[in-house]
Amino acid sequence: MRDVGYGAGKYTSVNFPLNNGIDDLSYENIFKPIIAKIMDVYRPGAVVLQCGADSLAGDRLGCFNLSMEGHAKCVEYVKSFNLPLLILGGGGYTVKNVSRCWTYETSVLLNMPIKNELPFNDYITYFEPDFKLMIPHGSMENQNSYEYLQNTTNTILENLSKLKSAPSVQFQDVPPDAYLADESDDDDEEFQKEKKERYSTDRFRGIIKMAENDYYDDEYEDNDTSFSEL
Numbered sequence: 001m002r003d004v005g006y007g008a009g010k011y012t013s014v015n016f017p018l019n020n021g022i023d024d025l026s027y028e029n030i031f032k033p034i035i036a037k038i039m040d041v042y043r044p045g046a047v048v049l050q051c052g053a054d055s056l057a058g059d060r061l062g063c064f065n066l067s068m069e070g071h072a073k074c075v076e077y078v079k080s081f082n083l084p085l086l087i088l089g090g091g092g093y094t095v096k097n098v099s100r101c102w103t104y105e106t107s108v109l110l111n112m113p114i115k116n117e118l119p120f121n122d123y124i125t126y127f128e129p130d131f132k133l134m135i136p137h138g139s140m141e142n143q144n145s146y147e148y149l150q151n152t153t154n155t156i157l158e159n160l161s162k163l164k165s166a167p168s169v170q171f172q173d174v175p176p177d178a179y180l181a182d183e184s185d186d187d188d189e190e191f192q193k194e195k196k197e198r199y200s201t202d203r204f205r206g207i208i209k210m211a212e213n214d215y216y217d218d219e220y221e222d223n224d225t226s227f228s229e230l
Contacts, residue, residue: 004159011159014038016152020063021140024070027055030153031074037160039081047083051075052090053101057138060093065138068101072108079109096126097135104133 005013016030054062056071079085087109092098107114116133118124124131 011162014156014160016156018064019143019148021065021142022144023065023142024067024073026142026144026146026149027064027066027070028073030149032077033153034156034160035078037157041160041163041165043165044083046086047078047081048086048088049075049078050088050090051102051105053092053098054090056092056094056097056101056135057140058094058097058135062091062093063140065140065142067137068104068134071101072105075105076108085109100127100133100135 003013003015004011014034016034051071053059053071055064055066056062057065057067075087087105089098089102092101104114114133118127118131118133
């Protein structure tokens with residue numbers, strides 16, 4: 001939680017350390033007020049949301065206890081701000097539950113309810129014995145006390161309150177005389193020289209490392225360039 005940024009960026013980083021076993025209700029109670037405050041302070045024009053599934057109950061490496069419904073409620077809440085939203089995958093180490101999670105959350109994002117019974121497919125045996133979309137709720141003990149969650153939430157909200165809110169700017173059309181780069185810029189001699197120096201692969205010769213089990217064709221295949229091996 002102390003990792004809040006440094007210097008001019010102080011309080012712009014938000015971290016919420018959680019103990020093992022957090023459940024749906026506890027997670028929702030901290031997620032919503034913090035995200036609401038972040039939206040109010042930053043007023044983003046778009047949101048990128050990473051939906052890692054390692055927080056689901058039963059994950060091989062994760063230590064949280066969320067159901068798919070609880071996980072998806074967070075996605076649904078971010079979606080409710082009606083901003084352009086890019087959804088990405090993330091962690092998740094029980095593969096059959098990762099596919100379940102992202103299938104369900106795709107349906108939530110598209111407002112298209114889907115059945116809990118999985119249709120027959122080539123991978124149906126991965127989902128035995130019940131062949132259901134939803135995963136069962138876990139039985140881990142929630143080691144996050146109400147007092148801890150509330151105190152940490154209040155601290156984060158106070159930190160965010162120390163930032164100046166982004167000004168509200170109305171979208172406007174770009175003036176017709178605004179400068180737009182065209183293809184003629186690429187013909188500029190100095191531009192081409194700088195680009196060649198910056199992206200020249202000559203300066204990487206002799207220091208590129210290649211794994212012994214990596215096999216691919218590249219521009220050096222027919223040259224005498226030697227590479228150091230891992």
